Amino acid sequence: MTAVTTTPPARSPRIKSRALRRFLSxxxxxxxxxxxxxxxxxCFIGPMLLPYDELYIDLLxxxxxxxxxxxxxxxDPLGRDIAxxxxxAGQISMAVGFAVMLIATTIGSVVGVVSGYYGGKVAAVxxxxxxxxxxxxxxxxxxxxxxxxxxGPVMIALIISxxxxxxxxxxxxxEVKSLRNxxxxxxxxxxxxxxxxxxxxxxxxxxxxxxxxxxxxxxARAILLEAYISFLGYGIQPPLPSWGNMLxxxxxxxxxxxxxxxxxxxAITIAVTGFNFIGDGLRDAFDSRSHGQ
Amino acid sequence: xxxxxxxxxxxSLILLLIVSFIGFAVLTLAPGGPLSQFALSPGMTQxxxxxxxxxxxxxxxxxxxxxxxxxHLVMGDWGTSYRDGQSVxxxxxxxxxxxxxxxxxxxxxxxxxxxxxxxFSALRRGSTFDYTMTVLAMVALSIPTxxxxxxxxxxxxxxxxxxxxxxxxxxxxxxVLDYLRHLILPAAVLALVDVAIWSRYMRTSTLNVINQDFxxxxxxxxxxxxxxxxxxxxxxxxxxxxxxxxLQLPMVLGGALVTETVFTWPGMGRLFLDSLGYSDYPVVxxxxxxxxxxxxxxxxxxxxxxxxxxxxxxxx
Numbered sequence: 001m002t003a004v005t006t007t008p009p010a011r012s013p014r015i016k017s018r019a020l021r022r023f024l025s026x027x028x029x030x031x032x033x034x035x036x037x038x039x040x041x042x043c044f045i046g047p048m049l050l051p052y053d054e055l056y057i058d059l060l061x062x063x064x065x066x067x068x069x070x071x072x073x074x075x076d077p078l079g080r081d082i083a084x085x086x087x088x089a090g091q092i093s094m095a096v097g098f099a100v101m102l103i104a105t106t107i108g109s110v111v112g113v114v115s116g117y118y119g120g121k122v123a124a125v126x127x128x129x130x131x132x133x134x135x136x137x138x139x140x141x142x143x144x145x146x147x148x149x150x151x152g153p154v155m156i157a158l159i160i161s162x163x164x165x166x167x168x169x170x171x172x173x174x175e176v177k178s179l180r181n182x183x184x185x186x187x188x189x190x191x192x193x194x195x196x197x198x199x200x201x202x203x204x205x206x207x208x209x210x211x212x213x214x215x216x217x218x219x220a221r222a223i224l225l226e227a228y229i230s231f232l233g234y235g236i237q238p239p240l241p242s243w244g245n246m247l248x249x250x251x252x253x254x255x256x257x258x259x260x261x262x263x264x265x266x267a268i269t270i271a272v273t274g275f276n277f278i279g280d281g282l283r284d285a286f287d288s289r290s291h292g293q
Numbered sequence: 294x295x296x297x298x299x300x301x302x303x304x305s306l307i308l309l310l311i312v313s314f315i316g317f318a319v320l321t322l323a324p325g326g327p328l329s330q331f332a333l334s335p336g337m338t339q340x341x342x343x344x345x346x347x348x349x350x351x352x353x354x355x356x357x358x359x360x361x362x363x364x365h366l367v368m369g370d371w372g373t374s375y376r377d378g379q380s381v382x383x384x385x386x387x388x389x390x391x392x393x394x395x396x397x398x399x400x401x402x403x404x405x406x407x408x409x410x411x412x413f414s415a416l417r418r419g420s421t422f423d424y425t426m427t428v429l430a431m432v433a434l435s436i437p438t439x440x441x442x443x444x445x446x447x448x449x450x451x452x453x454x455x456x457x458x459x460x461x462x463x464x465x466x467x468x469v470l471d472y473l474r475h476l477i478l479p480a481a482v483l484a485l486v487d488v489a490i491w492s493r494y495m496r497t498s499t500l501n502v503i504n505q506d507f508x509x510x511x512x513x514x515x516x517x518x519x520x521x522x523x524x525x526x527x528x529x530x531x532x533x534x535x536x537x538x539x540l541q542l543p544m545v546l547g548g549a550l551v552t553e554t555v556f557t558w559p560g561m562g563r564l565f566l567d568s569l570g571y572s573d574y575p576v577v578x579x580x581x582x583x584x585x586x587x588x589x590x591x592x593x594x595x596x597x598x599x600x601x602x603x604x605x606x607x608x609x
Contacts, residue, residue: 137547
C-alpha cells in the first residue's frame with residue numbers, strides 16, 4: 001500500500017515511461033501494433049508497387065482467381081484488381097476509423113467532463129441522453145441515418161461518430177467524478193481558476209489514460225461499423241472502395257469466386273483485431289490496478 | 294421492493310421518452326426526410342409534394358408533429374406502411390417471432406458456452422487455456438458478423454452441403470427438424486461474438502467472487518472443492534451476468550439484423566433493410582422504436598430479476 005500512496009500523480013514522466021514499458025512488454029499489444037503497422041504500410045505503399053490501378057476495368061480478366069495474371073488476390077466481377085482495390089479501400093476505411101476516433105472521443109470527452117464536473121442535474125440529463133443512445137442497436141440507428149443522408153466518407157464518419165461517443169462519455173464521467181474532490185482541484189478552485197480551465201486543463205489531462213484506451217477501441221469499432229453499413233449498401237458508395245462495400249455483392253459469387261468474400265474480410269479482421277489488441281495492451285499499461293492482479 | 298420497482302420503472306419511462314425524441318429527430322430532421330420517396334417519382338412537382346406533405350401533416354411545426362406522433366404511438370397507432378398499407382404494428386409483429394427465435398437460440402448457446410469458458414478460465418487463471426481463450430475472444434470480437442456468416446455458408450452449405458444456406462424453413466416441409474436445420478448456422482454465427490463477450494465477463498465476475506471472504510470460509514470449513522465451485526462460486530458469479538444480458542441486448546439485436554440479411558432470415562432485421570430500401574418511413578420509425586423498447590424492457594427485466602435474487606440491491 002505504501003508504494004501506491006507514495007507514487008506521484010499519473011502525469012509525471014516517470015510513470016509515463018513505466019506505462020510505455022508495460023505496453024511494450026505486453027506481447028498481444030506488440031502483435032497488434034505490428035498488424036496495424038503492416039496493414040497501414042501495405043495500404044499506402046502497396047498501390048505504388050502493383051501493376052494495376054484500382055479503377056482499371058478489364059472485362060477479359062473477370063473473376064481471375066488469386067495469383068493469376070499478376071493479380072495476387074484475383075479480380076472482381078468487372079475484372080478490377082482486388083489487391084489494388086483492397087489497399088485503396090484500406091486507406092478509406094482506416095481514415096474513417098481515425099476520423100470517428102477523433103470526433104467521437106472529442107464529443108464523449110466534453111460530455112463526460114461536463115457531467116462529471118458539474119454533477120447533479122446536468123449530469124442526470126446528459127447521462128440519460130447517453131443511456132438513451134445506448135438503447136438503440138447502433139447498426140439500426142446508423143442505417144436509419146445513412147439511408148436518409150447523402151452518403152460520402154465525411155458524412156459516414158460523422159454518422160458513425162454519432163453512435164460511438166457514449167462509451168467515452170461514460171468512462172470520462174466516471175473518471176472525472178472520482179477526481180473532482182481531490183486536492184489539486186480544490187487548489188485550482190482556491191486559485192480562482194475558471195470552471196472551463198479546471199475541466200479541460202486540470203481534470204481532462206488526468207483522465208488521459210482511459211481516454212486513449214477508449215479511443216483505440218473506438219477505431220476498431222468504427223472500422224467494423226463502416227464495414228457493416230457499407231456491406232449492406234448504405235455506407236461508402238462505389239466506385240470509391242471500402243472494405244465493407246467490397247464485400248457487398250460477394251455473397252452471390254460465394255460458390256464461384258470465394259476470394260471476393262475472403263480477402264476483404266481477412267483485412268477487416270486483421271485491422272480490427274490489431275486495434276483491439278493495442279487497446280487491451282494500453283489498458284493494462286495505464287491501469288495499475290489490473291497489473292499484477 | 295415496491296419502491297425500487299417503481300423508481301426503476303419510472304426511469305425506464307423517462308428513458309423511453311428521450312429515446313422517442315432522438316428517434317423522431319433523427320428521421321424527421323434528416324435531409325430528404327419522410328417525403329424523399331415521393332420526390333423520387335418522375336413528374337412529381339413541388340406543388341404536389343407540398344400537397345402530400347399537407348395531407349400527412351408534415352407542414353406543421355416539428356414540435357406539434359412530435360406530440361401528435363407520440364400520442365398516437367402510446368395509443369397503439371403506429372401508422373401504416375407506405376409499401377402495402379398494413380398497420381406498422383402488425384407488420385412488426387409478424388416479423389418479431391423469427392427474430393426472437395434467432396436471438397433466443399443464439400443467446401442460450403452463447404450464455405452456456407461463454408459462461409463455462411469464463412469459469413474455467415478464471416479457475417485456471419494464467420494457464421494456456423486461459424490465455425488461448427483470451428486471445429480467441431478478442432479475435433472473435435473483431436470478426437464482422439456478416440463475414441463470418443458468409444464464410445460459414447461457404448464452408449457448411451456450399452462445400453460440405455450439410456446445412457441450408459438461408460431462409461427459415463423449406464417450402465413444403467416446415468417440420469421442427471427442418472426449422473432446426475435452418476436455425477443452426479445463423480444462430481451459431483450470431484452467438485460467436487456473444488460467446489466471446491460472455492466468457493470475458495464471466496471470467497472477471499468469477500475472479501471477483503473467488504477472492505471474497507466467504508469462499509475462503511467455505512474452503513476453510515472443509516467443503517469439497519466441487520461443491521465450493523458449483524454452489525458458491527458459480528452461483529454468485531452468475532448474478533452480475535443477468536444485468537449484462539440486458540445490457541448486451543442492443544448488440545445482439547444489431548447482430549441479428551446483419552445475420553438475418555446474410556441468411557435471408559425473415560425477421561425484424563430484414564424487414565428493417567427492406568423498409569429502408571423502399572423508404573418505408575413509418576416502418577423504419579416503428580422498428581427503431583420497437584428495438585429500443587425491446588432493449589429497455591430487457592434491461593428492466595434483468596434488473597428486476599437481479600433484485601429478486603440479490604437482496605443487497607433492493608435494500609440499497
